[in-house]
Amino acid sequence: MSSDQVIHLEKVNKWYDDFHVLKDIDLVVHKGQKIVICGPSGSGKSTMIRCINRLEAHQKGTIIVHGTELTNDLKNIDLIRKNVGMVFQQFNLFPHLSVLDNISLAPIWVKKMPKNEAEDIAMSYLEKVKIPEQAQKFPGQLSGGQQQRVAIARSLAMNPDIMLFDEPTSALDPEMIKEVLDVMIQLAEEGMTMLVVTHEMGFAKTVADQMIFMDEGRIVEQASPDEFFNNPKSDRTKLFLSQILNH
Amino acid sequence: MSATTIQIISRSKYYNWLVKNLFSSWVNTILTVIALIFVYQVGSFFLNWAIFDADFRYNFQGELIIDRGFCSKNIMPGEYGACWAIIFARWNQFMYGLYPIEEAWRVNLIYALLPLAIIGILFDKIPFRRYFIYFTFIFPFLAYFMLYGGPGLSVVGTNKWGGLLVTLFLGVTGIGLAFPLSILLALGRRSKMPIIKSLCVVFIEFIRGVPLITLLFTANVMLPLFLPDGVNPDNLLRALVAVTLFQSAYMAEAIRGGLQAIPRGQVEAAQSLGLSYWQTTRKIVLPQALKIAIPPIVNTCIGLFKDTSLVLIIGLFDLLGIGRAALADMTWTKLYYEVYVFISLVFFIFCFGMSRYSLYLEKKLKTDNS
Numbered sequence: 001m002s003s004d005q006v007i008h009l010e011k012v013n014k015w016y017d018d019f020h021v022l023k024d025i026d027l028v029v030h031k032g033q034k035i036v037i038c039g040p041s042g043s044g045k046s047t048m049i050r051c052i053n054r055l056e057a058h059q060k061g062t063i064i065v066h067g068t069e070l071t072n073d074l075k076n077i078d079l080i081r082k083n084v085g086m087v088f089q090q091f092n093l094f095p096h097l098s099v100l101d102n103i104s105l106a107p108i109w110v111k112k113m114p115k116n117e118a119e120d121i122a123m124s125y126l127e128k129v130k131i132p133e134q135a136q137k138f139p140g141q142l143s144g145g146q147q148q149r150v151a152i153a154r155s156l157a158m159n160p161d162i163m164l165f166d167e168p169t170s171a172l173d174p175e176m177i178k179e180v181l182d183v184m185i186q187l188a189e190e191g192m193t194m195l196v197v198t199h200e201m202g203f204a205k206t207v208a209d210q211m212i213f214m215d216e217g218r219i220v221e222q223a224s225p226d227e228f229f230n231n232p233k234s235d236r237t238k239l240f241l242s243q244i245l246n247h
Numbered sequence: 248m249s250a251t252t253i254q255i256i257s258r259s260k261y262y263n264w265l266v267k268n269l270f271s272s273w274v275n276t277i278l279t280v281i282a283l284i285f286v287y288q289v290g291s292f293f294l295n296w297a298i299f300d301a302d303f304r305y306n307f308q309g310e311l312i313i314d315r316g317f318c319s320k321n322i323m324p325g326e327y328g329a330c331w332a333i334i335f336a337r338w339n340q341f342m343y344g345l346y347p348i349e350e351a352w353r354v355n356l357i358y359a360l361l362p363l364a365i366i367g368i369l370f371d372k373i374p375f376r377r378y379f380i381y382f383t384f385i386f387p388f389l390a391y392f393m394l395y396g397g398p399g400l401s402v403v404g405t406n407k408w409g410g411l412l413v414t415l416f417l418g419v420t421g422i423g424l425a426f427p428l429s430i431l432l433a434l435g436r437r438s439k440m441p442i443i444k445s446l447c448v449v450f451i452e453f454i455r456g457v458p459l460i461t462l463l464f465t466a467n468v469m470l471p472l473f474l475p476d477g478v479n480p481d482n483l484l485r486a487l488v489a490v491t492l493f494q495s496a497y498m499a500e501a502i503r504g505g506l507q508a509i510p511r512g513q514v515e516a517a518q519s520l521g522l523s524y525w526q527t528t529r530k531i532v533l534p535q536a537l538k539i540a541i542p543p544i545v546n547t548c549i550g551l552f553k554d555t556s557l558v559l560i561i562g563l564f565d566l567l568g569i570g571r572a573a574l575a576d577m578t579w580t581k582l583y584y585e586v587y588v589f590i591s592l593v594f595f596i597f598c599f600g601m602s603r604y605s606l607y608l609e610k611k612l613k614t615d616n617s
Contacts, residue, residue: 055515081521092516096534105530106520151516158520 004031006162006193007052012061014047021047022058023217031161034194036204036225039214040240045197048214049164052195053084065162082110085155089167091147093139093154099126100135103154110158118157125153129183145176149183156187163187165196199244205229213237297588300328304335312336314578333579334589340569341589344409350401353393354412360386361419369604387423405483409564411593413483417555417565418597421490422548428491429498434528436503447499454496459554462489467561486558490551497547505540506532538612545605549598556594566590 007029014022021044029035037045050056051063054070054077063070065080094102103122107113113121126132129149131142139147148168155163165184169177181203188194188207198204204211204225211228213221213236221228221237232238269279306312307319307327315321318330334341343354364386367379394412396402408416435447454462466489471479480488509532517527537544559568570586573579 053519055518078521078523081519084519086516086519088512088516090510090512092510092512094513094516094531094535096538106522109526109530110521154520 005029006031006066007195008062008064009048009052010062010064012048012051012058012063014044014051014056014058014060021217022051025061025217025219027212027219029162029193029195032191032193033209034188034192034207035196035210035212036208037195037197037212037214038199038201038204038240038244039212039220043214044217045212045214046166049086049166049195049197052162052164053081053086055086082158083160084162084164085158085160086164087148087151087155087166087168089170091139091144091151091171093147093151095139097138098135099131099137099139099142099150102139102150103157106154106158121157122153125156126150128156128186129153130179143176144172145179148172148176148180152180152183152187162193162195165194165198167197167199169198169200201229201245213240215240296328298328300326302327302330302332304332306330315580315582318582329585329588330582331585331589333573333582333585336579337569337573340573341410341566341593343412344564344569345407346403346409346412347401347407350403353400353403357390357393358415360389361415365419387420405481408483410569411566413558413563413565413568414552414555416483417487417490417558418548418552420487421494421551421555424487424491425494425498425551428495429502430533432495432499433502433506436499437506451496451499454492455500459489459493460557460560462493463557463561465489482561482563486561486563490555490558493554494547494551497550498544501543501547502536502540504543505536505538508539509535541608541612542605545601545608549601552597552601553594566593 005028007027009025009027012022012025013020023044025044025048027048037049039045047056051058051070052065057072058070066083068076068079070076070080093099094105097105100119100122103125104115104118107118107121108115111118123132123135126135129152131146131149134142134146134150139150142150152168168184169180172180177200181200184194184196184203185207194207196203196208208225211221211223211225212219213228213232213234215236221232221234223233228237229241232241270276302312302319304311306317306322308322310317312318312330312332313336315330315333318332319327320330339348339351343351346354363379364383366373367376367383370376373379392400394403394408394416395405432447432451435443436451438444438447463486466485467482470485470488474480513531513535514527517531522530556565556567558565559571564572567590570590574581574583574586
């Protein structure tokens with residue numbers, strides 16, 4: 001395994017009872033790579049990235065993140081979660097905490113950082129996502145786009161080297177999608193390793209250096225964006241692309 | 248707009264309300280009239296009985312009432328109402344039981360400090376809340392020392408406690424001890440660890456499936472069997488154990504309802520940030536779940552507070568027990584209405600207070616979440 005491989009999935013399988021969600025998934029992610037994953041709903045793309053920080057447990061195969069294998073060992077899981085940030089479709093901000101507390105919570109409790117230092121860091125990330133003026137508000141008082149940007153800042157405040165995005169713009173009103181994508185593009189330009197589940201093909205073309213198409217629990221096609229959009233190999237990819245690009 | 252126009256408008260507002268709600272049709276009007284007559288009859292009967300035609304400390308001849316024979320209604324049957332003298336005569340017992348009267352100041356002190364001990368928990372936007380919360384944690388030790396005694400204070404055995412003291416002791420301590428226990432039970436019931444989960448389920452379902460009276464009997468008779476020889480906890484402690492277990496099972500179910508209302512994404516977000524199970528529970532899940540669960544929790548507290556009166560069945564003299572003892576006294580016997588109305592009133596004051604508090608919280612939660 002070469003040193004710049006940060007995520008390595010080998011023959012990963014997962015079942016929900018009888019339903020086989022992930023079938024022999026193989027995936028290698030190198031440091032700094034941006035991978036966009038698309039596919040029809042129920043294809044297992046969210047499940048796959050949720051396995052990478054163990055929000056879901058896989059049943060067969062190996063997942064290695066930063067040289068640490070994901071098993072039931074809680075120590076390994078904690079170690080990996082500290083280095084892997086995640087952004088959710090529904091933002092999942094903590095509604096009972098202010099924006100500042102949302103972001104500084106994990107640095108204070110997980111990294112044992114002094115409160116004022118954690119808040120300084122929180123403010124710097126709020127500036128990065130361009131909403132420092134919202135620090136004292138509560139999530140319920142923000143728009144969807146602002147909430148998602150806070151969620152990104154919250155993940156970044158743990159200083160992860162890998163970011164997982166699970167359909168980050170799917171729950172947003174159209175006019176707010178851009179502000180979130182802009183933050184993600186900026187992050188990509190800074191060299192963050194990113195796995196993004198999304199149907200925003202414009203974003204994929206700008207940012208991705210690998211495209212993955214999943215269907216029925218398998219990786220059907222993996223290619224550079226150029227190949228993927230102009231010369232897809234599998235019929236299912238062609239069909240999927242025609243469906244989402246032609247509307 | 249002049250003052251008179253405002254008056255006219257507001258008067259017509261009341262008028263419109265009356266017409267719309269009480270006299271909108273013939274049927275409605277008749278029902279309104281019947282209801283008013285009924286309310287008037289019952290209300291005036293009760294007020295006459297309880298206040299206007301009643302004796303307090305002196306009868307209609309101006310004599311101090313020292314036994315039931317002095318009650319106006321017993322001197323002139325049918326002419327007079329309640330004879331509250333029994334409450335005055337037995338006041339100390341209603342408040343303290345058989346607590347030595349020269350030591351009653353200790354109980355009064357604790358009664359007076361009790362509101363200060365709970366105000367910090369009930370309201371989150373009071374000044375110096377932090378100090379009130381500190382006091383909340385000191386209070387149980389202070390109360391134990393003051394009520395039971397210790398260095399510098401004479402010991403008053405719990406067999407001398409009674410009346411409101413026992414009712415409040417069981418109610419407040421039972422609720423206070425049950426609260427942390429019920430959080431653990433509720434979390435345990437949702438745990439992924441099968442043994443812990445089934446222990447909690449069995450405990451909760453067992454306790455909820457058994458009447459409190461049975462638990463009280465069980466605690467009274469069986470607790471000594473489980474303890475080493477010579478350790479003989481007193482009756483009040485046994486009742487407290489039963490009451491606490493009972494309350495914790497019900498409260499746990501109320502809290503579980505709150506836990507279930509928290510979206511899974513909250514836990515996932517906390518986990519993805521690296522927070523441990525206990526950090527997630529303490530910082531993310533419980534603050535939200537308890538907020539939702541407070542109204543049902545208060546409901547179970549109201550239920551428990553009333554249920555404490557069942558302890559009279561194992562020989563403890565709570566408010567109701569003291570009332571029955573007063574009625575058994577030949578000097579005062581047969582003044583049932585007065586005693587039971589008084590006891591009802593005391594229970595009502597506390598339970599109505601809790602009920603209003605729960606309504607206040609519901610309103611507050613609504614505005615908080617919008």
